Amino acid sequence: MNRHDHPKPIALGALALLFTAALGTSCEQPPMLCEVASGPYAVKYFPKDAGNDCLMIPGEQVGMSVYNPPKGDDREIDASRATIAIQAHSIGALADDAKATAGATDPDPKHKQYSFGTYAARPDADDFCAASDLSAAEQHIPETAYTDADGNPAIYPETRLAYEWRDVRMHMTFATPGNAATGEVSITRERADSETGNRETCTTTYIASALFPKVGCEAVDATGQGTGMPDDTRCCANADPAKGRPFGSGLHPDFKVKCDPELLLCVLDWRPGEPFPPRGTNPVCKVEG
Numbered sequence: 001m002n003r004h005d006h007p008k009p010i011a012l013g014a015l016a017l018l019f020t021a022a023l024g025t026s027c028e029q030p031p032m033l034c035e036v037a038s039g040p041y042a043v044k045y046f047p048k049d050a051g052n053d054c055l056m057i058p059g060e061q062v063g064m065s066v067y068n069p070p071k072g073d074d075r076e077i078d079a080s081r082a083t084i085a086i087q088a089h090s091i092g093a094l095a096d097d098a099k100a101t102a103g104a105t106d107p108d109p110k111h112k113q114y115s116f117g118t119y120a121a122r123p124d125a126d127d128f129c130a131a132s133d134l135s136a137a138e139q140h141i142p143e144t145a146y147t148d149a150d151g152n153p154a155i156y157p158e159t160r161l162a163y164e165w166r167d168v169r170m171h172m173t174f175a176t177p178g179n180a181a182t183g184e185v186s187i188t189r190e191r192a193d194s195e196t197g198n199r200e201t202c203t204t205t206y207i208a209s210a211l212f213p214k215v216g217c218e219a220v221d222a223t224g225q226g227t228g229m230p231d232d233t234r235c236c237a238n239a240d241p242a243k244g245r246p247f248g249s250g251l252h253p254d255f256k257v258k259c260d261p262e263l264l265l266c267v268l269d270w271r272p273g274e275p276f277p278p279r280g281t282n283p284v285c286k287v288e289g
Contacts, residue, residue, distance in 0.1 A: 091161050179252050
């Protein structure tokens with residue numbers, strides 16, 4: 001989903017005129033387009049009703065893409081219109097597992113692994129780009145008989161997974177173009193027991209915070225092996241060689257971040273109801289002068 005065409009060559013005379021005109025005007029930044037980051041976000045989920053979290057999903061990786069349609073002549077993009085696609089890792093993993101294990105796929109062509117909707121063309125006064133009218137993402141795998149790796153007959157159970165995203169807002173500034181987002185998602189999982197015929201259905205609504213880029217933060221031992229424990233220092237944007245941190249994490253230093261102990265990914269140090277995105281520095285990241 002490339003939103004930019006290749007630039008056309010400009011004659012030197014025209015280029016000179018453009019440069020002269022630019023010098024004669026104020027040095028203002030051009031208006032910003034609503035974008036998303038290219039790559040997976042680390043998304044933390046907070047149950048909207050903590051007492052009714054039947055799925056118990058702490059978070060996951062989520063990918064996003066933005067598309068601007070071409071203008072009528074197909075030579076330029078229409079920057080006044082944009083759409084967005086959002087896909088959670090779990091729904092893609094279900095489709096991949098079903099196909100690899102049993103050759104099973106969702107037979108309904110209307111079911112997509114991603115949600116799709118309208119995206120703002122420009123950030124609002126608060127530096128947010130809003131997504132609206134998002135379709136549901138769904139995969140419904142039918143019960144499928146197959147032969148396992150040992151040659152035994154097996155059944156892939158009927159499984160349905162659906163995501164409904166709402167109120168998705170991307171924080172958009174020149175310094176942090178699409179590095180943080182928040183929204184709400186209702187996740188439904190249905191699974192049938194092939195032996196009893198019983199069906200288990202669970203829906204949980206989460207408030208989500210998203211951070212780009214995705215950075216792992218598992219602590220390692222002296223041999224470099226993962227310990228299964230979180231290490232907040234691996235989320236620090238700044239390097240600190242004196243503390244064994246020769247490189248920064250690649251995360252923006254304006255955001256307050258931490259290592260999530262369940263995901264072992266760096267996430268925004270934020271909870272619903274607090275100002276978004278969270279600003280500041282994790283105390284473990286401060287470099288003593």
